[in-house]
Amino acid sequence: MNGILSTPRPVPGRRAPMLAGAGVVALALPVFLVAGFPLGGWAIAAVLWAAGEALGLWLSRLPIGADHLGFSGLVALAHSFRGIAVMVVLLVVTVADRDVGIAAVAVYALAYSLSLGVSLVEYFSGERLG
Numbered sequence: 001m002n003g004i005l006s007t008p009r010p011v012p013g014r015r016a017p018m019l020a021g022a023g024v025v026a027l028a029l030p031v032f033l034v035a036g037f038p039l040g041g042w043a044i045a046a047v048l049w050a051a052g053e054a055l056g057l058w059l060s061r062l063p064i065g066a067d068h069l070g071f072s073g074l075v076a077l078a079h080s081f082r083g084i085a086v087m088v089v090l091l092v093v094t095v096a097d098r099d100v101g102i103a104a105v106a107v108y109a110l111a112y113s114l115s116l117g118v119s120l121v122e123y124f125s126g127e128r129l130g
Contacts, residue, residue, distance in 0.1 A: 008129040012122035018053050021115035025049050028107045041103025049111050052082050
């Protein structure tokens with residue numbers, strides 16, 4: 001197990017995880033329509049997902065590393081802010097309307113989980129650098 005976690009690998013691509021999460025959001029719409037779940041919850045999750053991915057895309061274009069410490073700090077803070085902002089929005093929505101908030105949390109959590117899973121599979125199946 002120690003070798004798996006200590007072996008350096010290249011950063012995984014963003015396309016497959018983003019498409020996986022977007023697929024969850026897209027496939028959730030017909031489920032919401034058929035099951036009668038609140039569409040506001042789906043819409044909030046979709047907007048949060050799209051905004052988070054747009055921010056991630058912009059951040060991925062910034063140079064990072066030892067030669068670009070300022071941008072590296074900005075990227076780290078922005079990624080942290082993205083997670084905190086999503087949690088705050090979902091909390092406020094859930095307090096205001098429980099059903100809409102729970103629906104939004106469910107869709108966003110499923111999209112995020114699948115995206116993270118795909119990213120981990122990409123990372124651990126990638127070639128080793130060391």
